[in-house]
Amino acid sequence: MVxxxxxxxxxxxxxxxxxxxxxxxxVDQAWESLSTFLDQPNPPHDAVRLGAVLxxxxxxxxxxxxxxxxxxxxxxxxQDMLLLRGRSLLDLRCAAEAVQGLRLAVAANPKNAVAxxxxxxxxxxxxxxxxxxxxYRVATTGQTPYPEAWNNLGLxxxxxxxxxxxxxxxxxxxxEAPDFHMARANLGALLIDQxxxxxxxxxxxxxxxxxPTDVSAHINLGVALLEQGxxxxxxxxxxxxxELSPENRDAADNALYLHHYASNDPAAVMAAHVAWRARVExxxxxxxxxxxxxxxxxRVGYVSPDFRRHSVxxxxxxxxxxxNHAVVEVFCYADGQRPxxxxxxxxxxxxxxxxxxxxxxxxxxxxxxxxxxxxLVDLAGHTKGNRLGIFAKRAAPVQVTALGYPGTTGLxxxxxxxCDEITDPPxxxxxxxxxxxxxxxxxxxxxxxxxxxxxxxxxxxxxDFVTFGSFNKLGKVSDEAVxxxxxxxxAVSGSRLLVKSRALAEEETRVLTAARFAAHGIAADxxxxxxxIPDGAGHLAAYGQVxxxxxxxxxxxxxxxxxxxxxxxPVLTLTGATHASRVSTSLLAGIGLHTWAVGSxxxxxxxxxxxAADPAGLRDLRRALRGRMRMAPLCDGAGYAAAIEAAxxxxxxxxxxx
Numbered sequence: 001m002v003x004x005x006x007x008x009x010x011x012x013x014x015x016x017x018x019x020x021x022x023x024x025x026x027v028d029q030a031w032e033s034l035s036t037f038l039d040q041p042n043p044p045h046d047a048v049r050l051g052a053v054l055x056x057x058x059x060x061x062x063x064x065x066x067x068x069x070x071x072x073x074x075x076x077x078x079q080d081m082l083l084l085r086g087r088s089l090l091d092l093r094c095a096a097e098a099v100q101g102l103r104l105a106v107a108a109n110p111k112n113a114v115a116x117x118x119x120x121x122x123x124x125x126x127x128x129x130x131x132x133x134x135x136y137r138v139a140t141t142g143q144t145p146y147p148e149a150w151n152n153l154g155l156x157x158x159x160x161x162x163x164x165x166x167x168x169x170x171x172x173x174x175x176e177a178p179d180f181h182m183a184r185a186n187l188g189a190l191l192i193d194q195x196x197x198x199x200x201x202x203x204x205x206x207x208x209x210x211x212p213t214d215v216s217a218h219i220n221l222g223v224a225l226l227e228q229g230x231x232x233x234x235x236x237x238x239x240x241x242x243e244l245s246p247e248n249r250d251a252a253d254n255a256l257y258l259h260h261y262a263s264n265d266p267a268a269v270m271a272a273h274v275a276w277r278a279r280v281e282x283x284x285x286x287x288x289x290x291x292x293x294x295x296x297x298x299r300v301g302y303v304s305p306d307f308r309r310h311s312v313x314x315x316x317x318x319x320x321x322x323x324n325h326a327v328v329e330v331f332c333y334a335d336g337q338r339p340x341x342x343x344x345x346x347x348x349x350x351x352x353x354x355x356x357x358x359x360x361x362x363x364x365x366x367x368x369x370x371x372x373x374x375x376l377v378d379l380a381g382h383t384k385g386n387r388l389g390i391f392a393k394r395a396a397p398v399q400v401t402a403l404g405y406p407g408t409t410g411l412x413x414x415x416x417x418x419c420d421e422i423t424d425p426p427x428x429x430x431x432x433x434x435x436x437x438x439x440x441x442x443x444x445x446x447x448x449x450x451x452x453x454x455x456x457x458x459x460x461x462x463x464d465f466v467t468f469g470s471f472n473k474l475g476k477v478s479d480e481a482v483x484x485x486x487x488x489x490x491a492v493s494g495s496r497l498l499v500k501s502r503a504l505a506e507e508e509t510r511v512l513t514a515a516r517f518a519a520h521g522i523a524a525d526x527x528x529x530x531x532x533i534p535d536g537a538g539h540l541a542a543y544g545q546v547x548x549x550x551x552x553x554x555x556x557x558x559x560x561x562x563x564x565x566x567x568x569x570p571v572l573t574l575t576g577a578t579h580a581s582r583v584s585t586s587l588l589a590g591i592g593l594h595t596w597a598v599g600s601x602x603x604x605x606x607x608x609x610x611x612a613a614d615p616a617g618l619r620d621l622r623r624a625l626r627g628r629m630r631m632a633p634l635c636d637g638a639g640y641a642a643a644i645e646a647a648x649x650x651x652x653x654x655x656x657x658x
Contacts, residue, residue, distance in 0.1 A: 045074050052084055061091045079109045087118055095125035106135075113142035117149050120156075125358065129160045140172070147177040151186060158190050161338060166190055181207040185217040192224050195532060198508035200224040208240075215245045222254055227475040227503055228512060229482075231262040249389070252276050253382040260406050260580040261475060264554040266431040269578055273410025277433065281392060281412060298648055301331040301373040301396065303356075304404065305385025309342045311559035312379060312404050317342070318445040318637030319644060320349030327645050331371055333364065335385055361389035368395040375648050378414065381405020398651050401434060403444070406555065406580035408432040416651055418644070419443050422586035423579050431578075435656055437647050441633035442590045444583075445640035446562040448629070451537040455568035455626055456544030458618050466612040467528070469498040469546030469569070471539075471560045474513065476552035477501075484574070484601050485550055486520035488608040495526070495612065498546055502532035543567035547618060548611055556584040565591065565629055568622035572611070573597050574604050590634045591625070 043051075052067035068085035071078055086102035102119040109115055120135035133156045139149035154169035167190055173183035184207035191200035201224045207217035222237030235258055241251035256276060259269045302320075306312045323330055330349065335356040347353050352371070356364045364387060368376060376396035380386035381404050391399050394413050401409050402418035409417075410433050417434035420443040429436050460466045468488060470477065477499070489495050497517075503509050514524045533539040540563060543549075549564040551557055551573035557564075561571050561584045573584035575597050585597040596611075598604050611618065629635050650656050 045071060048074075049078070049081060052081065056084060056088060061088045064088045065092065077108055079105065079112070079115075082108050083112070083115050083118065086115075086122065090118060090122050090125070093125070095122060098122040099126055099128075111142070113139040113144065113146050113149065117146065117152070120149070120152060124152075124156065127358065129156055132156050133160070145176040147173040147180045147183060150176065151180070151183045154183070154186060154190070158186075158193075159338075163190060163194055167194075179210045181211040181214045181217055184210065185214060185220050188217065188220040188224065192220065192227060195502035195505050197224045197228050197503050198506050198512075201228075213244055215241045215248050215251060218244065219248075219251050219254055222258075226254075226258060226261065227473065228509060229474050229477045229479075229516070231258065231478060234258055235262070246279060249280075252279075253384075253386065256382045256410075257405075260578070261555045262478060264576040264578055264581055266428065266578045269407055270410075270431045270433075273408050273433065277410040277412065297325075297327060297329045298652060299331065299372055299374045300328045300648060301333055301368060301371065301376045302379055303333040303335070303376065303387050303390065304379035305335040305383075305387075306380065306404065307332060307334045307343050307346050308338060308340050313342050313346065314447050314449075314559050314562065315403050315444050316379060317346060317349070317447040318635075319641050320346055321447075322637040322641035323349065324641065324645060325351060328648065331373060333368065333387075335387060356387065361387065361393065364390050365393045365395045374398060374652060375400060377402055378409070379404040381407075381409050398648075400437075400648075400651065406583065407578065408434060416656065418647065419579065420586055422589055423582045428579075437651065437656060439640075439643050439647065441636075441639065441643060442586055444558065444562075444587060444590075444634065445637055446566075446629070446634050447637070448566050448635065449536055449540065449563075451535075451540075452566060453537055453541045453544075455622060456541075458547050458615065458622055459545050460547045460615055461619070465494040465496055466492055466547045467496045467498055467545060468492075468548050468550050468608070468612075469500070469543075469564075470550050470552060471500045471543070471564065472552045472557050474499075474501040474503040474509070476555045476557070477513075478553065478555070479516070481550075481553050482516050483520055484553065484604060486517055486522045487601070487605045488550065489522055489526060491605050491609045492612045496528055497522075497526060497550075498528040498530065500530040500533075500542060504529045505531035540567055543569050548572060548608065550608070551584045554578060554581040556581055558583050558587070561587050562629075562634075565625050568625045570596055570611070570618070570621055570625065572604065572608055574601065575599050587634065591628045591632045 048067055048071040052064050052071060055067060056064035065085060065088040068081050068088060071081045082105040086098055086105050089098035089101050099122045102115065102122050105115045106119050116135045116139040120132045120139065123132035123135055133153060136149045136153035136156065140146050140153065150169050150173035154166045157166035157169055167187060170183050170187035173180055184203050188200040188204035188207065191203060201221060204217050204221035204224060207214055208221060218237050218241035222234045225237060226234035238251060238255040238258060241248060242255055245251060256272055259272050263269055320330065329351050331352045331354065332350040333354045333356050354367060373396040375398045378391055378401040381401060383405055388409060388411060391411060392413050399414045400416045400418065401414050408431065412433055414434050416437050417432055418439060419436050420438050423443055424436050485497060489497055510529050513529060514527055517527060530542065533542060543564060546569050549569045549571040551561065551571050553574045554576045556573055564571050570593065571584060571588065573588065575582055575585040588596050598607050633639055
């Protein structure tokens, strides 16, 4: 056997050439020149360092990590390699290791703002929000402006409930970089959550002007416009977002959700959801191979971003509280950011509690599969924070949607949707991609608030006028609702309308709302515009100022309808053709108030005037409503849970007809 001569070491000029290629942004050519060095038994430290940078820039984080470790084995205090190793671990989603690595990078160079910034990113991945905020704060104190650090600081502060400080951080980012559209969009989203809609619209409009391709800014602009009741403008903003990024789920979700606010046409609502499905489902239609057992406890998983003080929780709490754990084993998959006292109560009703925060759909899918869930229930639909991507992957043999969304999801991988004979009457099955399962005593079971004050006497007893009212969020007050309510005010001489919504804290939104009614001949002095009341008891006590509640249309109330009834205020609703427009009708029927649901705008006006002219009847009904609710299936948590458990068993055994 002939011994081959050893390979000649590469010329130093090859390293120089690799550096030049790197500086010119020619990563592949740089790597080709450098690879001859890296093939040597003991490559030069500078070559290994450059190789780590090149592989990182190429997105090869695993190889970059190996080269970083190789470089650090020779020079353990190499600050650049310590930082790059941490960033590589971060991009490989090795969160705990990234935290450890970046802590070393920060210690090696405490004045390196970029190291602190990346340390903040790693701390976010492991849920150490306070520490992440501190890391971002340090990153902002360097001599060089760092708007990205201010922006991330704002996001973390918002997450931990420090809204004012978050707004200041976003504003600092904008001050350092006026064209930083992402910070403007995030400020807009924060302002929306705080109910400052006019300010949010200005921030988001500025962001879209700065960068017309910013999808998030268009989405947030649409949300703010929707919350002001400006549906047509919101539709245009969501359409722009969808056109810019057809695969963006937030854009699609908001565009779909808007249909319920603005349309009473079930065919149009269904068509929009089917069109969305055609874009997302072909790549995700995975069929479960799990075998179904026949007996034993069903493992039921509930997926929600709203296991907290949220309107949906008024209806999930009775179910979780009253589940028969000999029949079902309950798993809750929570994706919420701010757990509270309601979260703690809901946890008590679950056998297992899983936190999905920060998990990708793929990670969450694997977790649910490992838990062996039999029936997986979506509680969000296309609302904010939903995890429909998990359902699209078929995480459980049987998948259901219920309570959190007023209609079909459009997703064929969801098998069933809970409803009732009124929300979805016979014949409406064609407007759902899921099979409809109609609960015998109504879709909803309401958990009355424990801090509700006593029912007050009708305010008209001490005033010389009747007060109509709506406590629904302003986004539900459509142009059709404004026109209809204006007719009611015209028909009932001297009457007033109290509108309560968080959005009405802003003067601009109050002026806009008054102008909407003025266009129908209603003077501002006939309107009483109230803003958000932070404590629950105070909010409910405000119903004492209302004689008759007027429901929104076409998206009727749910929680607000139940709250009004619990406080003795009857609700007048216009029954439409969609699920969203029929929920109040179902709730009213459940306590025997059939005459308070009407089928036409003219009947709505006539009924409102007739009820307003019967003060004795209003007084008697007001005194009786809370007792009626207590005795009705609407507040029977045990009966409701039993009905749903029976439905689950029928779904599981295949007894639901197609």
